[in-house]
Structures are given as C-alpha cells and as structure tokens.
Amino acid sequence: MNTKTKTKTKTIGMAITAILLSTMMLGISSQNLHYVIGQTYTSGTNVGDNYKKNVSGTTNTNTNTNTTTTTTTTAVIQINPSKSLDREFWINTVHLDGMTNINAGIKCDTCSQNTPLHPAEKPPISSSIPNGGGFVVTAPNKVGAWDFRSFTFSPDQIVVNQGDKVTLHFIGVQGAHHLITVDGVGTFPLLRGQIHTVSFVANSPGIIPFTCHLHMPNMVGQILVLPK
Numbered sequence: 401m402n403t404k405t406k407t408k409t410k411t412i413g414m415a416i417t418a419i420l421l422s423t424m425m426l427g428i429s430s431q432n433l434h435y436v437i438g439q440t441y442t443s444g445t446n447v448g449d450n451y452k453k454n455v456s457g458t459t460n461t462n463t464n465t466n467t468t469t470t471t472t473t474t475a476v477i478q479i480n481p482s483k484s485l486d487r488e489f490w491i492n493t494v495h496l497d498g499m500t501n502i503n504a505g506i507k508c509d510t511c512s513q514n515t516p517l518h519p520a521e522k523p524p525i526s527s528s529i530p531n532g533g534g535f536v537v538t539a540p541n542k543v544g545a546w547d548f549r550s551f552t553f554s555p556d557q558i559v560v561n562q563g564d565k566v567t568l569h570f571i572g573v574q575g576a577h578h579l580i581t582v583d584g585v586g587t588f589p590l591l592r593g594q595i596h597t598v599s600f601v602a603n604s605p606g607i608i609p610f611t612c613h614l615h616m617p618n619m620v621g622q623i624l625v626l627p628k
C-alpha cells in the first residue's frame with residue numbers, strides 16, 4: 401500500500417468513525433428526549449385540562465414480522481400558573497454512601513464493608529461532622545474499610561403554584577426509621593417499606609419546609625410556593 405492509498409484509507413476510516421459517532425449521539429439525544437417526555441407527561445381529567453400537550457407520533461405495523469414501533473417526534477408542555485392544579489409528588493428517603501478503604505486492593509468476603517481495588521483513602525482526622533444523625537462515619541474495620549453516609553430526601557426541592565392542591569407521598573426506601581414533619585401539615589413516623597401520604601392546599605406563597613428529626617441537619621427539603 402503506497403502513501404497515497406494509506407492516506408485515502410485513513411480519510412475514509414475517519415469519515416466512517418465520524419458517521420458512527422454522530423449516529424450514537426443522535427440516538428442518545430433521542431433517548432434523553434423520550435425520558436424527559438416520560439417525566440413531564442401528566443394524564444388525568446383535571447390536569448389534562450390545564451396542561452397543553454402537543455405530541456405527534458406515528459405507529460408503523462409490519463404485518464410480515466408482527467412488530468409494532470411507535471415514534472414520538474415532538475413534545476411541548478406549558479403550565480398555566482393562573483389555574484390551580486392537583487400536584488402529586490413521590491419523595492424517597494435516601495442515604496448516600498461513600499465506601500472506601502485505608503488500604504488499597506484488599507478484599508474481605510466476610511466484611512459488611514468491602515471495597516477492593518480502590519485507591520487507599522484515610523478518614524479525615526479532624527472532620528467537623530454536625531450532630532443530629534444526618535451524617536454517619538464508621539471507623540475502619542479489620543481490613544481498613546470505612547464508610548461515610550449522608551441522609552437526604554429525593555427529591556428535596558419541589559415547586560408548586562399558589563392555590564395548587566399538593567399531595568406528597570413519602571416513601572421509606574433507605575434508613576430503618578424516620579420521623580418527618582411537613583411544616584403546618586403534620587408529623588409522622590416512616591419505616592422502611594411504608595408510604596405515608598399528606599395532602600394540603602398551598603394557599604400562601606413562600607416556602608414550606610419538610611424535615612426528618614432523626615437525620616438533621618441535612619435530611620431536609622422545601623416546597624417553594626410561587627405567587628399567582
């Protein structure tokens with residue numbers, strides 16, 4: 401293969417690579433768009449009246465192979481803040497865990513913490529972790545594995561409009577026990593596997609905090625009520 405041929409082959413290879421990358425990126429963009437649509441689409445007689453939805457889709461059925469594909473092309477959703485809506489949210493209890501080891505690459509099959517093949521990482525000597533149960537740091541175990549935990553709600557920020565009827569479902573996913581207060585609404589315990597629901601009308605603009613008394617100061621959230 402002479403130099404000219406090599407250059408030509410290289411150029412064709414780069415072009416094919418560029419086409420493949422573009423195709424992959426388009427595929428990812430398309431997946432993200434579908435995900436957003438899935439997250440924002442709301443059905444129901446009350447909500448459907450207030451959300452403007454413009455989704456065009458086509459369904460192609462191939463009788464030879466008995467397969468059906470649906471393609472969603474566009475989606476525009478507008479919220480009218482002058483109308484009161486029924487708003488519903490699912491709020492999970494979550495703890496984020498950072499597991500690591502003061503020794504690199506040690507495996508322990510019988511340890512509750514086990515992070516092999518991780519770079520060596522020592523616990524901070526003078527860490528100022530607030531009291532309240534929201535943060536937990538465990539001492540290194542027999543192979544040096546240690547853990548830092550932070551409790552939170554997911555989601556922890558919610559935005560509604562004044563006049564909306566708000567329904568919150570609190571879901572006990574992580575953490576054995578929580579004691580939660582939604583300001584002005586009520587206080588209730590929540591165990592793992594339980595769902596506790598509260599409903600109220602957001603009459604006044606401002607912030608309604610919700611907190612877990614057992615995991616302060618970081619297991620907190622806010623409902624932001626926008627004025628009409």
Ligand SMILES: [Cu+2]
Pocket residue numbers: 493551575577578579612613614615619
């Ligand atoms: Cu909690």
